[in-house]
Amino acid sequence: MRTINTEHFWMPFTANRQFKAKPRLLSAAQGMYYTSEDGRQILDGTAGLWCVNAGHNHPKIVAAIQAQAATLDFAPTFQMAHPLAFEAATALVEIAPEGLNRVFFCNDGSEAVDTALKIALAYHKARGDAGRFRFIGRERAYHGVGFGGISVGGIAGNRKQFGPALSGIDHLKHPLNIAINAFSKGQPESGAELADELEARILALHDPSSIAALIVEPIQGSTGVIIPPQGYLIRLSQICQKYGILLIFDEVITGFGRLGTAFGADYFDVTPDMIICAKGLSNAAVPMGAVLVKQMIHDGLMQAAAPDQIEFFHGYTYSAHPLACAAAIATLEVYREEKLFERAAQMSPYFEQAAHSLRDISIVKDIRNCGLVCGIELEPQTGRSTTRAYDVFEKCFWEKNVLIRTTGDIIALSPPLIISKSEIDRLFSDLRAALLECTNT
Numbered sequence: 001m002r003t004i005n006t007e008h009f010w011m012p013f014t015a016n017r018q019f020k021a022k023p024r025l026l027s028a029a030q031g032m033y034y035t036s037e038d039g040r041q042i043l044d045g046t047a048g049l050w051c052v053n054a055g056h057n058h059p060k061i062v063a064a065i066q067a068q069a070a071t072l073d074f075a076p077t078f079q080m081a082h083p084l085a086f087e088a089a090t091a092l093v094e095i096a097p098e099g100l101n102r103v104f105f106c107n108d109g110s111e112a113v114d115t116a117l118k119i120a121l122a123y124h125k126a127r128g129d130a131g132r133f134r135f136i137g138r139e140r141a142y143h144g145v146g147f148g149g150i151s152v153g154g155i156a157g158n159r160k161q162f163g164p165a166l167s168g169i170d171h172l173k174h175p176l177n178i179a180i181n182a183f184s185k186g187q188p189e190s191g192a193e194l195a196d197e198l199e200a201r202i203l204a205l206h207d208p209s210s211i212a213a214l215i216v217e218p219i220q221g222s223t224g225v226i227i228p229p230q231g232y233l234i235r236l237s238q239i240c241q242k243y244g245i246l247l248i249f250d251e252v253i254t255g256f257g258r259l260g261t262a263f264g265a266d267y268f269d270v271t272p273d274m275i276i277c278a279k280g281l282s283n284a285a286v287p288m289g290a291v292l293v294k295q296m297i298h299d300g301l302m303q304a305a306a307p308d309q310i311e312f313f314h315g316y317t318y319s320a321h322p323l324a325c326a327a328a329i330a331t332l333e334v335y336r337e338e339k340l341f342e343r344a345a346q347m348s349p350y351f352e353q354a355a356h357s358l359r360d361i362s363i364v365k366d367i368r369n370c371g372l373v374c375g376i377e378l379e380p381q382t383g384r385s386t387t388r389a390y391d392v393f394e395k396c397f398w399e400k401n402v403l404i405r406t407t408g409d410i411i412a413l414s415p416p417l418i419i420s421k422s423e424i425d426r427l428f429s430d431l432r433a434a435l436l437e438c439t440n441t
């Protein structure tokens with residue numbers, strides 16, 4: 001094994017000192033498996049970080065990136081462009097819900113979140129409605145790490161180091177209610193009425209005409225897989241429409257087949273005004289994010305500026321980077337050619353059954369699932385939060401050769417959409433063994 005100097009890389013969202021004492025290194029990948037630095041095949045139960053939906057190193061995506069790197073390394077998209085930028089936008093619109101047919105490219109989910117928030121503000125201003133400056137998010141929401149994203153986000157740990165970020169933000173309660181809905185399969189039956197908090201809050205505390213947008217993840221992923229109760233998202237959307245509030249779906253995790261449909265919007269039958277996406281857009285092979293926007297929003301901004309003026313003062317050097325576009329076009333083709341969204345839908349009942357088979361384990365407090373994602377919430381160790389799930393994670397990696405993800409005391413699984421039944425069996429039987437071995441700690 002190589003000797004690696006781990007001193008200089010400051011790792012994101014990582015307990016750096018703990019990690020560096022015993023590094024977990026991945027050196028190669030193919031399909032459903034990583035190869036660890038010490039040569040083991042590791043079953044990927046998390047699609048990397050909820051992103052490698054088509055499986056690792058897909059030959060078509062690899063070839064597209066290699067060819068593009070040798071043809072056009074970079075071209076600016078400020079007052080210039082290259083053909084793939086338009087082709088990638090068109091390919092994305094082809095799978096988007098009806099009406100969301102304008103695409104703003106960026107490099108990741110966090111940039112896409114901040115882009116969507118800016119579009120919302122600029123749109124209202126362009127319509128002469130600049131009084132709409134407030135955003136509403138939800139407790140436990142994760143919207144990336146930009147200042148906009150942490151402000152509308154609702155995970156305390158991601159905010160408290162940084163003092164006040166954006167002002168004028170309010171948060172609704174999250175819809176997780178383990179006391180009533182524990183071990184629900186798919187969408188919990190109870191809780192649609194939580195959406196009414198939006199109307200109550202804006203009427204009691206804010207003038208509805210001051211609200212620019214509501215931003216929600218259809219499924220709250222990073223905070224531990226919170227599935228929206230039946231009817232809840234539809235009700236949120238109705239309230240938004242009633243008060244002229246834009247609805248933004250953050251689909252960085254739920255996009256690209258995770259639920260067996262192109263987007264969560266399709267699965268939950270709600271059409272938002274904007275969809276934020278990233279991760280599975282390019283199969284994570286080259287970083288890319290995007291905001292899908294309803295045409296009326298785009299046109300509102302176009303019409304507010306003279307034809308020879310810049311309509312939206314926003315963009316990134318790497319917006320629609322050629323390599324990212326090549327990766328996205330190839331990825332979207334792979335999803336279509338291999339029918340991966342349909343495959344995920346077909347595999348979901350099997351995955352659900354496997355996930356809920358862990359219910360009898362004494363430390364398992366709740367299991368939540370939808371499509372090919374599930375959250376398994378554990379009873380914390382006495383007096384110590386987060387350590388139990390971390391112990392399971394370490395055991396899975398070192399002893400079972402399986403990669404899982406944990407957040408707090410919750411295990412989140414979101415495998416590539418190519419997972420087979422026998423790999424689902426292996427994932428959950430190894431996890432069962434690890435959970436049992438960590439039960440008495």
Ligand SMILES: Cc1ncc(COP(=O)(O)O)c(C=O)c1O
Pocket residue numbers: 108109110111113142143144145217221222250251252253278279
């Ligand atoms: C819902 C959601 N929004 C935004 C982000 C941020 O994406 P990125 O890490 O690519 O900036 C994530 C990342 O997991 C996410 O889950």
